[in-house]
Amino acid sequence: MYVITDKKFFSIAVFSAFLSSAVLAQEINTQPKFLEEIIVTAERREGNIQSTPVAVSAFTADKLEKLQIEETLDLANSVPNLVLYTGVANPGMVNLYMRGAGEQIGGLVTSESAVGMYVDNVYNARLSAANFDLVDVERIEVLRGPQGTLYGRNSMTGAIKIITRDADGETWSKGSVGYARYDEVTVSAGGGFSLVEDTLGMTISGQYRDQGKGYISNRATGGKRGVRDVLTLRGKISYFGSDNFKSTLTASYSDDNNDGLTPVSVNSNTLQINSGEYRTAQSPSPSSGYTEQYSTSLDMEWDIGEWSLKSTTAYIDVKDGFRFDLSGGVETAPGTFITLIDRTSVASSSQWSQELQLSGTSMDDKLDWVVGAFYFDEQADQQIDDVIFFTTLVPTIIDQKSESYAIFAQGTYKINDALSATAGLRWTDDQKSLSGQIDTFFGSGIPFAVNRQDSWSVLTPRFGLDYQVSENVFVYGSVSRGYRAGGYNGLTVARPISFNTPFDPETVWAFELGTKADLLDNRVRFNSAAFINKVKDIQQSSTLGGGATAVQNVGKVDVYGIETEITAIISDAFEVFAHLTLQDESYKELDPGSIAATQGLGRLSHLSKFQSQVGFSYEYNLKNEASVFVGADYSHRSNYFSDAANAPINRSSTIDLVNASVSYQPDGGKWKATLSGKNLTGEDYSKIGLVLAVPNGVRFVNEPTTWGLRLAVNL
Numbered sequence: 001m002y003v004i005t006d007k008k009f010f011s012i013a014v015f016s017a018f019l020s021s022a023v024l025a026q027e028i029n030t031q032p033k034f035l036e037e038i039i040v041t042a043e044r045r046e047g048n049i050q051s052t053p054v055a056v057s058a059f060t061a062d063k064l065e066k067l068q069i070e071e072t073l074d075l076a077n078s079v080p081n082l083v084l085y086t087g088v089a090n091p092g093m094v095n096l097y098m099r100g101a102g103e104q105i106g107g108l109v110t111s112e113s114a115v116g117m118y119v120d121n122v123y124n125a126r127l128s129a130a131n132f133d134l135v136d137v138e139r140i141e142v143l144r145g146p147q148g149t150l151y152g153r154n155s156m157t158g159a160i161k162i163i164t165r166d167a168d169g170e171t172w173s174k175g176s177v178g179y180a181r182y183d184e185v186t187v188s189a190g191g192g193f194s195l196v197e198d199t200l201g202m203t204i205s206g207q208y209r210d211q212g213k214g215y216i217s218n219r220a221t222g223g224k225r226g227v228r229d230v231l232t233l234r235g236k237i238s239y240f241g242s243d244n245f246k247s248t249l250t251a252s253y254s255d256d257n258n259d260g261l262t263p264v265s266v267n268s269n270t271l272q273i274n275s276g277e278y279r280t281a282q283s284p285s286p287s288s289g290y291t292e293q294y295s296t297s298l299d300m301e302w303d304i305g306e307w308s309l310k311s312t313t314a315y316i317d318v319k320d321g322f323r324f325d326l327s328g329g330v331e332t333a334p335g336t337f338i339t340l341i342d343r344t345s346v347a348s349s350s351q352w353s354q355e356l357q358l359s360g361t362s363m364d365d366k367l368d369w370v371v372g373a374f375y376f377d378e379q380a381d382q383q384i385d386d387v388i389f390f391t392t393l394v395p396t397i398i399d400q401k402s403e404s405y406a407i408f409a410q411g412t413y414k415i416n417d418a419l420s421a422t423a424g425l426r427w428t429d430d431q432k433s434l435s436g437q438i439d440t441f442f443g444s445g446i447p448f449a450v451n452r453q454d455s456w457s458v459l460t461p462r463f464g465l466d467y468q469v470s471e472n473v474f475v476y477g478s479v480s481r482g483y484r485a486g487g488y489n490g491l492t493v494a495r496p497i498s499f500n501t502p503f504d505p506e507t508v509w510a511f512e513l514g515t516k517a518d519l520l521d522n523r524v525r526f527n528s529a530a531f532i533n534k535v536k537d538i539q540q541s542s543t544l545g546g547g548a549t550a551v552q553n554v555g556k557v558d559v560y561g562i563e564t565e566i567t568a569i570i571s572d573a574f575e576v577f578a579h580l581t582l583q584d585e586s587y588k589e590l591d592p593g594s595i596a597a598t599q600g601l602g603r604l605s606h607l608s609k610f611q612s613q614v615g616f617s618y619e620y621n622l623k624n625e626a627s628v629f630v631g632a633d634y635s636h637r638s639n640y641f642s643d644a645a646n647a648p649i650n651r652s653s654t655i656d657l658v659n660a661s662v663s664y665q666p667d668g669g670k671w672k673a674t675l676s677g678k679n680l681t682g683e684d685y686s687k688i689g690l691v692l693a694v695p696n697g698v699r700f701v702n703e704p705t706t707w708g709l710r711l712a713v714n715l
Contacts, residue, residue, distance in 0.1 A: 033572050034522040040141050041161070043410075044150050044370050045359060052518045053422065053466040055080075055144040055529040055563060057579075061137060061165075066222035066617050066631050067142075068659055068676055072131045075160070075614055077635035077657060079142045080581040081565035083606045085687045086131065088263070089322035089345070091228060091287030092256040094130045095688075098144060098158040099533055100559040100585055101484070101508070103127060104541055104606065104642060104688075105549060107322065109347050109380035109400055110434075110490035112539075114506070116147060116155035120250055122297050122314040125154070125378055125402075126349055129293045129318045133232045133254070136190050136205035138165045144563065145531060146482025146510045147462025152374060152406050156482035156508055157189070157533065166236040167248065169194040169201030173715045180708030183212030199241030206233045215704055216262045219275055220284040220329055220337040228258035244303040246472050249295045260287030261700055265328030266689070268649050268697030274331065278572040279701055283329035285339040285396045289322040307360035314353045321346040326547045326690065328698035340696065341547045342387040349380035351614035363531060367409035376404040385495060388546055389419040394439040394447045398490045403431045410462065422464040422478070430485050430505075431455045439494040442546070447495040456505050458483045484539060485508045493548035503551050506539040528564040534588075536557060541603070542595040542644045543690065554597065554644075555590040557604055559583065573620045577633075581611040595644070602646035610638040625667035632660035642688040649697045653685030670714060677707040 038049040038058045049058055057079045059069065062110040072094060076084040085095030087106040095104045101114040106127030117124045140162050147155035152617075173191035180186070190205030207230075214226025239245075262281045265274040275282050297314035327340035339632055352375075359370040384396040410424025432454050437447040464478035484506040492498035514529040514570060537553040544550055561583025568576050585604040590597050615633025622628065635657050643650040661676035679702070686699040 005266070013305075022202070023707075033569055035518060035525050035567065035569060042141060042143050042162075042209070043412075043689060044357060045368070046579075049481070050518060050525075050527075051466075051468065051474050053478060053514070055527075055531075056514065057142040057144070057565065059140045059142075061139065064134060064137060064140065066629070066661070067615075067633065068661060068678060071133050071150055073161075075140070075142065077633070077637075077659075078579070079144075080565065080579050080611060081144060081561065081583055081608075082142065083608060083640065086261060086691065086700075087128070087134070087490065088261060088688060089287075089324050089343075090128070090260055090291060091258055092131050092230075092289065092291030092320065093128045095606075098125060099561070100557075100583065100604050100607040101157045101506070101533075101535060104492065106130070107320070107345065107347075108490045109349055109382045109398055110488045112485045112487050113154050114156040114484045116151050116153075116159035117248065118151075118159060119252075119295075120164055120297060121161075121299065121312050121355075121506065122295070122316070123151075123376065124316060125351055125376070126183045126318050126380075128314075128320045128347065129254070129291045132162065133230055133258075134162070135188060135207045135232045135234060136165045136203070138163050140429050144529070145478070145512055146460070146462075146480040146508055148149070148458075148480060148482035149408055149410050149462040150370070151410065151425045152426055152428055153376070153404055153483070153485050156282055156484045156506065157510075163188075164234060164236075164250075165192070165205075167192060167201040167203040167236040169198065169238075169240065171630070174713060175282055176225060176712035178708055178710035181706045182215060185210050185212070186710070196241070199239065201238045201240070203236045204234075210233075214259060214262075215279060216261065216701075217277070217280040218286075219280060219282040221286060225259045225262040225281065225287065228256070230257075231255045235708045245301070246623065247298065248298040249296070249298050254291070254293045256291040256657060260289035260322050260324050262287045263324065263326070263328045263690075263698035264701055265330070266697050266699050268647070268691040268695050270647055274328070274696075279704070281329065282337050283325035283327075283339060284337045285323070285325040285329070285342050287322070287324040287596075289320075291318070291320040293318045305360075306362075307358060310355075310357040310359070312355045315351070317348075318351045319348045326585055326698065330374060330696055339387075340389055344385045345382060345475050347380070347382035349378060351376065351378040354379070359406045363413075366414045367411055367676045369409070371409040372407070374404070374406040374408070376402070382490065384491070387545060388442075390495075391443040393443065393494060394437065394445060396436070396490070396493065398434070398436045398488075400488065401433045402485075402489075404485075405429045418468045420466050422462065422466070424462040426460045427457070428460065428483075429455065429457045432485075432487060432502075434488045434502075434609050436499075438492065438496065440496060440708075442494045444494075447501070449498075450500045452500065452502075454486065454502050456486045458505055458507065472522065474516045475514065476514045476516075478510075480512075481507065481511050482502070482510065487551075489550050491547075491549050492544070492650065493546055495544065495548060495550070498544075498548075498550045503539055504537050504553050506553070507536050507666045509534045509536075523569040525567040526564070527566075528562065530562045531560065533559040540594070540596045540601070540644050544595070545691075550595055552594050552596065553591075553714065554594040554601070555642075556588040557585055557608065558588060559585045559604065574616065574618050578614040579612065582609065583607065585612075599645040604643055605641050605643055605650075607713055608638050608640045612636045627665050629661070629663040629665070630657065631662075634658050645662055649689035649691050649693060649699070651689070652687060655683065655685050656681070658681055672709045672712045672714075674712070675709070676709070677705065679703065679705050681705075
């Protein structure tokens, strides 16, 4: 049962005030406009989102701006069944869950995500660098449900695809400067031009974001924590001078230096904040973090009659590190603080990937098909230094090599003008090796070495039927399989047996029914999907104490739910949107000897049973042909547990957020001024909690209300 709290009521009231002002301002007799066609590439080819038999949430560049989605984390409120938050050590990292499956230790090189992350068709393996600043992005597609056939490894419950602006030879330039609360200054610029007319084009874009003040006070060190500066650069060169060949070379760089994430110390039994103030920490060990990423890719495409051959070759290099106090700091005497668990990590990874796709049509255009092959190679290493209860442990050293090979095929056959059938299959072979060391037992000073190799093979098929009921109503059903790769435990801290025990792939069979409809003369869009995920060999991460965790395959669980997204055009100026998500789970089998079982596993971790968002955008023209935009959204998420042990400290807060923005653009659209705000009702909530040194626990709290002013110029 959901209780309407005072703060929740205030959140709804603030949102309603924005909505009422927009409704009162609109002209009664405006002529309604129509919903735009959205093209997505969920099936590895371009198609209308309304006739794509996959649950997809799509965000154009304009929609991203209106929703204030500025980095990957900002997607969390706007996508059904998506749980997304920063890693516990570094704001450049993410922990990512969809439909009840995901990864909660994104900062480990041994971690494997259940949701694939793609930038310009390139698979990004490391969640430690996945909180991208979204600079010059054309659109984002979030695919829900297993994508095991066309996308493969680690797309078990979905995929996030970020597509940046193409270098098409058009001449354009833009720039912006912004100032926000906590002395955050953001400067961005970009442009496109032709190098050789009708043959070669180039784009360059970049952004620098510097947050000069923090929002977490620290009793032990004084001052505030939370300073962060992020540099993002990207360049593209595209060749399009041939009728049957085109290619794009992309290079990008990002550098994120920050104060890390400062945990707030709490009593793990009472949940009382030890400092007495919500955003006040007490650790004498200053947190810090950094993430640096280089990437380059080459896309080539040949048209061979009715066939098309695509090649994507990519390299990504990531370096990241962090330091933070897992105990949150303990006050031993008034004004005297100590650190019980001080952790420092330095990691690096480099990955190569190569994908080939051959696609086309056959059988008098009744069969659309794609076949392909994929290769992935990653070398990753990490050193974790722990000082626990004033004892320096032997460093945890991880050196992991991963290789993955896959071949796949999928075809869609048009049985008649309305009915189509889809079948596909992917075979993947993952090979991993681990060498490294940890402390043999707590404080022994004796390293325990590991050197092992393991491999796993997985088949991930897909079957589906879709039916075009009418021009504007589309229904589909599918059965598909996905998986998350097996791997190693990299954070067991002086527990050799766990360090030397791998876990197997986690797999899911998913059953989904969906409806997509454009109603009322294309003014209302209604998309809904119902699903049942039958998950086997759940990879459950359990906290062991002393800063250690272990992942085990613990059993089987069914996750089921329904997701609905609605957009309605009320008039030329006024648009409303909403999404509603309900989901739950039921364990079918649990290994009684697993750590999760002995700790009293309850609800599946990171499963929020109820999630919703409602918002509007209103844009109207003034007498001088200038335009004013007003937009706001209210989002709600029920609580979830962040660990197998459903302890109170592991329970996230229920979250109610109101965001809004107002902008002015003169006739001609050469410039635009925007005033925006997030968390306007000052909601306080914790995203994750940890108990690592009982009774001392920590919680990671959210940002308070923020506001910003931005001036953008388009030339």
